[in-house]
Amino acid sequence: xxxxxxxxxxLKIGLIPxxxxxxxxxxxxxxxxxxxxxxIPKPEFTHLLAGFEYFQRKGEALPDxxxxxxxxxxxxxxxxxxxxxxxxxxxxxxxxALRKILDLYANVRPVVSVADTPGGxxxxxxxxxxxxxxxxxxxxxxxxxxxxxKEARATRLITERASRRIGRMAFELALNRPRKHVTIIxxxxxxxxxxxxxxxxxxxxxxxxxxxxxxxxxxEQLVDSAVYRLFREPHIYDVMVAPNLYGDIIxxxxxxxxxxxxxxxxxxxxxxxxxxxxxxxxxxxxxxxGIANPIASIRSAALMLRHLGYSKGxxxxxKAVDEVVREGTVSTPDLGGKSKTQEVTDxxxxxx
Amino acid sequence: xxxxxxxxxxLKIGLIPxxxxxxxxxxxxxxxxxxxxxxIPKPEFTHLLAGFEYFQRKGEALPDxxxxxxxxxxxxxxxxxxxxxxxxxxxxxxxxALRKILDLYANVRPVVSVADTPGGxxxxxxxxxxxxxxxxxxxxxxxxxxxxxKEARATRLITERASRRIGRMAFELALNRPRKHVTIIxxxxxxxxxxxxxxxxxxxxxxxxxxxxxxxxxxEQLVDSAVYRLFREPHIYDVMVAPNLYGDIIxxxxxxxxxxxxxxxxxxxxxxxxxxxxxxxxxxxxxxxGIANPIASIRSAALMLRHLGYSKGxxxxxKAVDEVVREGTVSTPDLGGKSKTQEVTDxxxxxx
Ligand SMILES: CC(C)[C@H](C(=O)O)[C@@H](O)C(=O)O
Ligand SMILES: CC(C)[C@H](C(=O)O)[C@@H](O)C(=O)O
Numbered sequence: 096x097x098x099x100x101x102x103x104x105x106l107k108i109g110l111i112p113x114x115x116x117x118x119x120x121x122x123x124x125x126x127x128x129x130x131x132x133x134x135i136p137k138p139e140f141t142h143l144l145a146g147f148e149y150f151q152r153k154g155e156a157l158p159d160x161x162x163x164x165x166x167x168x169x170x171x172x173x174x175x176x177x178x179x180x181x182x183x184x185x186x187x188x189x190x191x192a193l194r195k196i197l198d199l200y201a202n203v204r205p206v207v208s209v210a211d212t213p214g215g216x217x218x219x220x221x222x223x224x225x226x227x228x229x230x231x232x233x234x235x236x237x238x239x240x241x242x243x244x245k246e247a248r249a250t251r252l253i254t255e256r257a258s259r260r261i262g263r264m265a266f267e268l269a270l271n272r273p274r275k276h277v278t279i280i281x282x283x284x285x286x287x288x289x290x291x292x293x294x295x296x297x298x299x300x301x302x303x304x305x306x307x308x309x310x311x312x313x314x315e316q317l318v319d320s321a322v323y324r325l326f327r328e329p330h331i332y333d334v335m336v337a338p339n340l341y342g343d344i345i346x347x348x349x350x351x352x353x354x355x356x357x358x359x360x361x362x363x364x365x366x367x368x369x370x371x372x373x374x375x376x377x378x379x380x381x382x383x384x385g386i387a388n389p390i391a392s393i394r395s396a397a398l399m400l401r402h403l404g405y406s407k408g409x410x411x412x413x414k415a416v417d418e419v420v421r422e423g424t425v426s427t428p429d430l431g432g433k434s435k436t437q438e439v440t441d442x443x444x445x446x447x
Numbered sequence: 448x449x450x451x452x453x454x455x456x457x458l459k460i461g462l463i464p465x466x467x468x469x470x471x472x473x474x475x476x477x478x479x480x481x482x483x484x485x486x487i488p489k490p491e492f493t494h495l496l497a498g499f500e501y502f503q504r505k506g507e508a509l510p511d512x513x514x515x516x517x518x519x520x521x522x523x524x525x526x527x528x529x530x531x532x533x534x535x536x537x538x539x540x541x542x543x544a545l546r547k548i549l550d551l552y553a554n555v556r557p558v559v560s561v562a563d564t565p566g567g568x569x570x571x572x573x574x575x576x577x578x579x580x581x582x583x584x585x586x587x588x589x590x591x592x593x594x595x596x597k598e599a600r601a602t603r604l605i606t607e608r609a610s611r612r613i614g615r616m617a618f619e620l621a622l623n624r625p626r627k628h629v630t631i632i633x634x635x636x637x638x639x640x641x642x643x644x645x646x647x648x649x650x651x652x653x654x655x656x657x658x659x660x661x662x663x664x665x666x667e668q669l670v671d672s673a674v675y676r677l678f679r680e681p682h683i684y685d686v687m688v689a690p691n692l693y694g695d696i697i698x699x700x701x702x703x704x705x706x707x708x709x710x711x712x713x714x715x716x717x718x719x720x721x722x723x724x725x726x727x728x729x730x731x732x733x734x735x736x737g738i739a740n741p742i743a744s745i746r747s748a749a750l751m752l753r754h755l756g757y758s759k760g761x762x763x764x765x766k767a768v769d770e771v772v773r774e775g776t777v778s779t780p781d782l783g784g785k786s787k788t789q790e791v792t793d794x795x796x797x798x799x
Contacts, residue, residue, distance in 0.1 A: 178636035178669065182643045188636055231603065236640035244607030245648075247641040251583065251603055255596030282692070284530035284540055288588035289599040291534045296597075317530065319699040320728065326678060326703035340634070344696060347671040351678035376672065 103136040106403075109164055109171035109370075113146035113189065115377025116387035117174020123389030123440040124172050124371070124396040127412050130447040134408040135400060141168065145189040147177040147377075157189035162196055170399050171370040172392065173363075175377040187234065190372070194227045199363035199370055200257060201264045202227040202342060205398070206349040206359055209420045219352045221332040222268055225342025226261040226293075227363055229254060232339045253289040253338060255296050262297035264364070265336035266308045276333035279315040280341050293338050322348050350374055355429040357388025358420070360395035362402055369402040371395030381428075385435045388427040390416055393443060415446035455488040458755075461516055461523035461722075465498035465541065467729025468739035469526020475741030475792040476524050476723070476748040479764050482799040486760040487752060493520065497541040499529040499729075509541035514548055522751050523722040524744065525715075527729040539586065542724070546579045551715035551722055552609060553616045554579040554694060557750070558701040558711055561772045571704045573684040574620055577694025578613040578645075579715055581606060584691045605641040605690060607648050614649035616716070617688035618660045628685035631667040632693050645690050674700050702726055707781040709740025710772070712747035714754055721754040723747030733780075737787045740779040742768055745795060767798035 108128070112121040128138050143161040150156040156176075165171055176190050193199070202225035208218045235250040269275045279297050281290035294315060301308040316324065318341045324331060325348050337345055350359040356375040363370045373391030381387060397412035419425060425442040426432030434442075460480070464473040480490050495513040502508040508528075517523055528542050545551070554577035560569045587602040621627045631649050633642040646667060653660040668676065670693045676683060677700050689697055702711040708727040715722040725743030733739060749764035771777060777794040778784030786794075 182635070182639055182647070187639075191637060231634075232637055234637065234639075236638065238640050238644070241606070244611075245644055246607070247605045247644040249603040249605075249638055249641045251601040253599045253601075254593070255598070259596075282583075282695075283534070285543060285584055285586065286588065286601055287534055287539075287586075288590050289601045292590070292597055292599040295534070319695045322674065322696055323699040323703045323708060326700065343634075343671045344674055347675040348678065348700065351675045356675060 106136040106138045107168040108138050108140050109143050109168040110140050111143045111145050112174040114148050114177040115379050115382035117377055119387045119436050120389045120392035121172055121174045124392040126440055126444050127393045128396050130444045131408045135405045150186050157192050173370055173372040177377040191232055194363050197368050199365040200228050200260055201364045204346040204361040206353055208353040219329045222334050223342055223346040224265040224336045226339050229257050230339030251289055253293050258293045258296035262300040265334050266300055266311055269311045269334045274333040275311045277313050278332055278335050280318050280321050280335055280337035282318050357429040358390050360391050360398050362398045364402050369399050371399035386428050387436050388429050389436050389440045411447050415443045418446055419443050458488040458490045459520040460490050461493050461495050461520040463495045463497050464526040466500050466529040467731050467734035469729055471739045471788050472741045472744035473524055473526045476744040478792055478796050479745045480748050482796045483760045487757045502538050509544050525722055525724040529729040543584055546715050549720050551717040552580050552612055553716045556698040556713040558705055560705040571681045574686050575694055575698040576617040576688045578691050581609050582691030603641055605645050610645045610648035614652040617686050618652055618663055621663045621686045626685040627663045629665050630684055630687050632670050632673050632687055632689035634670050709781040710742050712743050712750050714750045716754050721751050723751035738780050739788050740781050741788050741792045763799050767795045770798055771795050
């Protein structure tokens with residue numbers, strides 16, 4: 096499922112490093128894209144502002160200019176955003192806002208282990224397909240004062256439309272994978288209406304597509320036991336499709352299985368725009384030390400290219416990364432190594 | 448934090464096996480309690496009905512009689528409840544209902560690994576303290592038809608009152624543990640109002656208790672990264688306190704770390720009533736085969752006794768279980784063994 100590559104002469108890419116190690120890993124992704132030469136249209140990068148640090152200086156987390164420039168771009172790479180350690184009035188996460196404003200309804204997170212099992216297959220090889228625009232992320236919250244103190248409420252929204260399009264994305268991705276298996280994650284034993292709607296709508300997608308997904312098998316799993324089984328038998332999963340919050344949690348859980356969040360890429364994909372984003376956060380504990388793992392970002396750039404239809408460029412990046420990870424001699428501390436962000440980046444770029 | 452043991456001459460215990468393997472493991476817990484002899488007041492068991500299978504026969508999942516009998520009991524043991532595989536009109540989970548009706552506001556789930564690390568300490572030794580009455584479990588859901596199809600909404604409720612009492616429970620439990628450390632789990636970077644209230648209220652508990660919790664240290668973690676770190680560095684956690692849904696997911700994640708859900712007990716505790724409940728589900732795939740692991744239920748009985756103030760009886764059960772698990776010769780298939788539920792139960796009862 097990729098967008099038309101049209102006949103672009105240039106590839107306009109917005110770069111939004113945002114906070115913390117976001118600033119250290121986005122340049123690495125940029126370097127990887129630059130190394131591709133003529134396999135992609137000439138990339139044209141624009142550096143854009145957003146984030147919690149920007150908010151602290153300017154009073155807004157996502158300037159209009161950033162959004163406007165993105166609207167004129169082909170794609171983007173987002174770094175990571177810090178979370179305030181206390182409630183901060185007026186602050187709202189720019190990544191959550193961008194996903195909604197640009198209607199990037201699918202958060203696609205492939206998680207693949209590097210070490211092979213004896214059979215030669217990766218032990219973990221799955222994609223989390225996370226709905227990206229609704230669920231509790233609609234951020235409709237209220238606060239009241241009742242007889243027993245404060246009462247806060249949040250709305251969890253699940254729509255047929257969003258469930259259908261994320262379901263379709265999951266089935267499309269499954270079609271291109273050897274196992275062609277989709278697991279629907281929900282909690283409909285408690286949330287029979289909202290998660291019931293999600294489950295039924297995703298289940299009903301194949302019937303709308305006239306045989307296209309005939310080969311795809313469907314399973315489902317309650318979110319709590321999905322996390323349990325992810326740890327115990329990760330090989331049962333191929334494509335996991337989930338409402339927003341479950342998808343957030345499950346993708347972190349899956350990342351833990353493959354050694355480091357520093358390896359896991361994602362794209363936020365809509366029908367006309369795609370934004371790569373490493374799954375890791377801004378990592379304030381190591382920010383500024385030049386030791387952040389650039390691989391999640393570099394892989395996010397590859398995944399972004401793949402969604403744009405430039406699979407040759409994507410393959411070249413992924414192959415270079417796989418080699419470096421497998422050899423293991425140049426790696427950052429999260430993987431037990433001693434190398435710097437720059438050294439890992441150089442090693443990958445050299446092989447692209 | 449335990450209830451007054453008063454001077455009971457009998458211990459009235461309601462047994463609600465409910466569905467699937469619940470029917471196989473609750474008798475095991477009963478046998479363990481019976482084996483204690485004079486270390487607890489003479490147990491008086493009442494067998495009570497509830498569950499999805501009961502609903503399919505009778506049209507209700509939780510008969511009034513069950514609730515009324517529980518109100519006259521000292522405590523209870525609940526087995527497990529099956530989830531309908533499709534939306535079933537009129538059905539609602541009896542365990543979720545019981546927690547609310549009996550105001551069992553704390554779901555306490557200790558997760559301890561059996562295999563010691565070289566230092567002699569268990570690799571995982573934590574308690575999940577899960578709020579048990581609100582969050583998305585208030586089950587306030589609506590369904591509307593909009594221009595783009597169905598739209599479902601659920602309310603997530605977080606109150607100061609419930610957050611405070613679950614916070615207090617977490618701090619009390621931490622006081623009795625060597626590490627005395629509480630980690631607050633939330634997602635306030637997205638849910639700044641509801642999870643903000645949870646976080647601030649739990650953080651404010653020590654200030655209300657005039658020095659009582661001075662020794663307890665507090666940390667916090669976003670739920671997604673909490674699951675990630677649970678897999679990667681479980682030793683950082685001691686007491687994890689969480690809103691209802693995160694607690695549900697986290698306790699399954701933690702269970703995966705210690706080898707089997709079949710080992711993990713819980714209690715649903717209120718101020719005047721406590722109900723033990725294995726963390727595992729009704730396991731339709733193995734129900735009826737007599738091979739379910741009875742340990743989670745037996746340990747839930749011990750945990751129930753502990754909350755009632757009968758720590759001597761609880762210790763005897765836990766010690767017997769620990770011995771059997773450590774020896775590993777009599778164990779059910781979930782732990783790689785070949786023994787039946789009855790054999791494991793007999794082996795434990797023999798040692799009580
Ligand atoms: C930073 C945060 C708002 C975000 C999310 O919850 O979506 C992050 O955890 C992610 O997974 O991209
Ligand atoms: C059966 C289900 C309603 C329940 C829950 O979500 O609380 C179960 O998963 C549990 O953890 O006790």
